[in-house]
Amino acid sequence: MASIRLSSLSKRFGQVTAVDRLELLIPDKEFVALLGPSGCGKTTTMNMIAGIERPTEGRILFDDRDIQNLPPSRRDVGFVFQNYAIFTHMTVYENLAFGLRVRKLPRTEIDRRVREMASLMRLDNRLDWLSAKLSVNELQKVAIGRSAITEPAIFLLDEPLSNLDAAFRAFMRTELKHLQHQFQQTMVYVTHDQIEAMSLADRIAVMNLGVLQQYGSPAEVYNQPRNTFVANFMGSPSMNLLPCSAVENNGVPALSFGEVGMLSLAQDDALLRRFRTAQAPSLVFGARPEDMEITTSDNDAGLAATVTFVEPIGPRTVVHLDMGGKTIKIAKEKRFPIGIGSRVNVVPPRGKCHLFDAESGAALGLE
């Protein structure tokens, strides 16, 4: 079993920096998700861990052992690719047996393990099929099985579920979790889907443009985003971010949203504490769609907005509002009674608001 330490790891392709001085410790037997939009460097990071790409700078340590000069074949890693990379000229059996045959295991042992893995993956009745004939879902099961069968200490998955249909994706999520419990591997999982990352991972590393943005448990990343990028990337619909400026209203600190209104901080200690750490007056205010309230009464302290669109998505209703030219979204229970064009007041949740520096995007007042 193995922990992985990435130490100021960089990868440049010509002028492009794909990964920039990445520092990451992935503890033994943990499930870590590398999360970020396309081109954020997460796949390059995976390829460097597997040994497919060579780092430009920095080191990779497995259990404090520098594996820089080990070829992929000797790193004891399993790799599942987004496009499966199944050997289509071979049968399912041959695909599953591939790694074991390379390792020259006895024939009976190979046969036993292939059948065991096939039944685990529910591929028993497909063993003799030429893999070119399989469905997309089955291909991915073969790909996962082929990598898992050699029981590598480290299991790398590069967007393994993104080509699958929705129902099967949900099923595979639980299967992967089971697999990890069974084999007790260190798993690194690349995805751009924050729901996948939240539901599977013990820790999430959010990346953007080759730079690590935040590394922490799903709850930490969700509840205490370190900057506007993470705040915006986690959650669906994403966090509402509104530019504002720090003012004083009759001696009480407040946030001014221009014509939309003013938010007094007198009653929100948490927000006030964040406010006090601000270095510059221009800030970004953030609140999750599911935390915000809509009220039609005028006397409530809130921000003026107009309903532009109502989106019923099964269990919830997402209300789109225009707030001084900026669109914000608020998630309410299903069949929430509101009409398009209504003028309403939006009330931010007490104790659940975020504040960021407008220039750097960094969160204010995080412990």
Next chain:
Amino acid sequence: MFGSRPVYNSVRYLLILLAVVIVLIPTVWMGTMAFKPFPEWTTATGELSWLPKNPTWGNFEYIFTGQTADLLVTLDRTAERPILASLITAVLGTAIAVIVGTLGAYAVSRFRVGNNLPLSVLQLRLFPPLAVMIPVMIMWSFLGMVDTWWGLSLIYGIVTLPFAFWLMKTFFDEVPVEIEEAALVEGCSRFRVFWKVTLPMVKAALASTCLFVFILNWSDYLIALLLTRKDWVTIPVYMNSLASAMGGQMYGCKAALGLIAAIPPVVFGIAIQKYLVRGLTFGALKQ
């Protein structure tokens, strides 16, 4: 474009028929000519028929034994030796071109090596063949390789290498690199990845390339004409010598030889038909 569907269809089938006829007539003509006795070869008797009036094996007998009943001239060289020469040089030339071309194409496709090499490989083909072959002839004669099986095989390999290289490169480019990376991570060496994973995936392409290169070598006339004298004359060159001062061009004998010469490519083609028809469908990447 066309007035109606029936009109469109009839024009279509007419064109197809025309194409089929154009392709088949020479083949059929050769096939029947091979069995015609000497008087039926030309219009010398005043008439020309599609089918032989008096079918005979005489033409075949003549090219293999040097004599036959209705031909007065005896042939000083029979066809066995040229057939053997053609087989040896075409097979060896194909082997050289395909092996070197495949390895080179793999390197260029996967490791981005060689800079302008892929294009400069084509340079032998950029000039009229005769312009290139005269210097080659001088060089070969200097090296003592004229009229030898190795000399001819080598130049066949060199001349058809660009085809093998470019065909295989396009096919290798289509194999997703992740498949090889997967095999590497599973513990394979680079060579094993090539041998066990990549090559089997392009075997259909490899078979087609072999056939294509073989046909090029098998049907060559110019190179063999320049680089052989006596011992290693190939079928096309030998065929040209099937003429006599008395009888002129010996069409029947040429047709008989042509029929025999068509056997290897046809057999080869049928043998790998499965691959030719299936074409290249890599199911690995489903987006």
